Amino acid sequence: MFRINEKDIPDVLVIETDKYEDERGLLMELFKRSNFIFIDSIVQVNYSYSKKGVIRGLHYQLKPKEQGKLVTVIDGKIYDVAVDIRRGSPWYGKFVSEILVPGKMLWIPPGFAHGFQALENSHVVYFISGNDFSPPSEAGIRYDDPDIGVNWPIQNPIVSQKDLRWPSLKECKNNFEYVPHNKK
Structure with missing residues (x-):
């Protein structure tokens, strides 16, 4: 069983899965194709480990190599962020956030920059x-x-040199355009 809720920016979804716990431990169903029909295809699965305070992001891939991300935590807790970078969107430059723990996921579709803080x-x-x-x-x-x-909840974050070099939203490379739902 799972529950889906839309965030304040449509298309970004919070997904909560049931956890089955007993004296042996726990089981969570992370992905079942029939539950995620709104995702075209899963082509890659990435794993990261981040120490408390680390910020990763804000990342995305340009079209035609755009990506959507279904993000979850196996162990720990993160402050997850999705920034709307679709030009012409009523939410352009705005972000939504969610605290993710095991059993909670965030769907970030193409056209959004993604980052999190551990x-x-x-x-x-x-x-x-x-x-x-695609580099x-x-x-x-x-x-x-x-x-x-x-x-960001934790001050004085740990940020990679690469992430410190990204430009501002005004100066970034961006080829995403907003398409209203009724015009897709």
Whole structure:
């Protein structure tokens, strides 16, 4: 059993799965094709481990190598963020966030930049849809862009040199356009 709720920006979804726990441990169904018919295809699965305070992001891939991400935590807790970068969108430059723990997932479709901060040491799994990772299509936005205004929970984060070099939303490479649902 699972539950799906839309965030304040349509198309970004919070998915909660049931956990079956007993004296042996626990079982969670992370992915079953029939539950995720809104995802075209899963082409890659990524895993990351992040220490408390680490920020990864804000990342995306340019078209035609765009990706959607179904993000979940196997162990730990993260503050997960999706930024709408679809030009012409009523939510352009706005973000939604969700605290993810085991049993909770966030679906981030193409056209959104994604990042997270580990609120404790965390093991994260990303189910990637659309396209394989493509280094020439890789793009990003600075995690601390004041025009986006993400209020990351842990101050003085640990951020990679690569993520510190991403441009602002105003200066980033971006070829996504908003398409209203009734015009897809």
